[in-house]
Amino acid sequence: MAMTRVTPTPPTVAVFDVNETLSDLSGLVPRLEEVGAGPEILPAWFAATLRDGFAITAAGGLADFASIGVPMLASMLNEGSLRGSALESAEHVVGAMADLDLHPDVAPGLRALVEAGVRVVTLSNGAARVAESLLERAGLRDLVEQCLSVADAGRWKPAREAYTYAARRCAADCGELALIAVHPWDIDGARRAGLRTGWVSRAAGAYPPFFLAPEATGRDLPELVATLTRGGQ
Amino acid sequence: MAMTRVTPTPPTVAVFDVNETLSDLSGLVPRLEEVGAGPEILPAWFAATLRDGFAITAAGGLADFASIGVPMLASMLNEGSLRGSALESAEHVVGAMADLDLHPDVAPGLRALVEAGVRVVTLSNGAARVAESLLERAGLRDLVEQCLSVADAGRWKPAREAYTYAARRCAADCGELALIAVHPWDIDGARRAGLRTGWVSRAAGAYPPFFLAPEATGRDLPELVATLTRGGQ
Structure with missing residues (x-):
């Protein structure tokens, strides 16, 4: 008796995280060097910015990403080695987040999704114009229906x-959306809200055991898209 | 005409954050050295543990502090330089959080609060037994009414x-409680919940502009207690 192969239904809409999932933050390093700082500050800065943004979220508030990220970076810069003030230097670096390159697997992954008939939107904790700018610079803006913030x-x-806001803006149910991100905290939150989820692991280590696990994982976006839409592994 | 000096009313209950506010995390460094790791990992580990705990909180979930902190530290340790497995090493380090010393300003600060007639409790994102253990080791357990988690x-x-849970356990209104912490995110959250707040700045830099500001600030706990209870500055 032949086995029945159950092919997963593709999601209706792929909802992309932006910073680090689409964009390569290492592109901030030249700006850090311009102001007189080293690259080792980047992961600590991004983690602390998210920590404080999540704290305000957990407490019931809302803050603008740059309004946390800029003073956070300023507080971490060593005044003595800077060319300008800490705040000006931090603005110069954080302002480059709209001018970063996309990871090389993003373009083929987005094209594979669109070819499979999946709608694509972005949903960022940063400003919508950052995602717009990144996609336009890469010539991929026409593949993406909406950039949401x-x-x-x-x-x-x-x-x-x-997540429910994104579903509403897409006129779809949460269960028709697949959140795609490199950040396990985003996968966990999307699952709790009832979305499908795909984790781009790239060079990351193991998925943290304390977060709800993704439905699909890929080392790069094309691999993940194959798993999510055509039952590939 | 003589000026009327308005003396602030002391809070009914001082609610203490535990990790870093009472305890000195640098006491984990010898344990890190025992397992073959360096001290530079400590601030990044603590920030990442809070980031992911806050993420789960913002998403509506609840995780145990150690269930995040241990695998987080394990993922940050360099397997090549460790004496045992990464997970065993991380458990050895995080397990020492109940055996840390208190900052030297804690004992005089707690005594000043109790002498001023203020009740003292602790409220930690970690386990209640960690606070119990820290206070017992320092001979200060009798100054503290309850250790809450x-x-x-x-x-x-x-x-x-x-915060409302702490008020309920103290049979007091939120406005009678003063949250005392070194972490600005804790001050911000307590203010949003209607508590009074005191920030122990110790060696910290400026208070972040994106968080609600504390009612009172002290470089150490006795200075803060004077401001909160007797109108000192």
């Missing part, structure tokens, strides 16, 4: 309201 | 429910 949801990811 | 509130600080 949690600022209009009133709550940052991973609060449930951020 | 957010595990029993169902939500981590800085979610509102964590």
Whole structure:
């Protein structure tokens, strides 16, 4: 008797995280060097910015990504080695987040999704114009239906309201959406809100055991898209 | 005409954060050295543990502090330089959080509060037994009425429910409580929940502009207690 192969239904809409999932933050290093700082500050800065943004979210508030990221970076820069003031230097670096390159697997992954008939949107804890700018620079803006920001949801990811806002803007149910991200906290939050999930692991280590696990994982975006849409592994 | 000096009313209950506010995390460094790791990992580990705990809180979930902190530290340790497995090494380090010393300003600060007639409790995102152990080792357990954990509130600080839980356990209104912490995210959350707040700045830099500001600040706990209870500055 032949086995029945159950092919997963593709999601209706792929909802992309932006910073680090689409964009390569290592592109901030030249700006850090321009202001007189080293690259080792980057992961600590991004983690601390998310920590404080999530704290405000957990406490019921809402803050703008740059309004946390800029003073956070300024507080971490060593005044003595800077060419300008810490705040000006931090603005110069964080302002480059809209001018970063996309990871090389993003373009083929987005094309594979669109060819499979999946709608594509972005949902960022940063400003919508950052995602617009990144996609335009890469010549991929026409593949993406909408660039959404949690600022209009009133709550940052991973609060449930951020994901349900995206579903509403896509005129779809949460279960028709697949959140695609490199950040396990985003996968966890999307699952709790009832979305499907895909984790791009790239060079990351094991998925943390304390977060809800993704439905599909790929080392790069084309591999993940194959798993999510055509039952590939 | 003589000026009327308005003396602030002391809070009924001082609610203390535990990790870093009472305890000195640098006491984990010898354990890190025992397992073959360096001290530079400590601030990054603590920030990442809070980031992911806050993410789960913002998403509506609840996780145990150690269940995040141990695998997080394990993922940051360099397997090649360790004496045992990464997980065993991380458990050895995180397990020492109940055996740390208190900062030297804690004992005089707690005594000043009790002498001023202020009740003292602790409220930690970690386990209640960690605070019990720290206070007992320092011979200060009798100054503290209760050691509370957010595990029993169902939500981590800085979610509102964590602070209202403390008020309920103290049979007091939120406005009679003063949250005392070194972490600005804790001050911000407590203010949003309607508590009074005191920030121990110790060696920290400026208070972040994106968080609600504390009612009182002290470089050490006795200075803060004077401001909160007797109108000192």
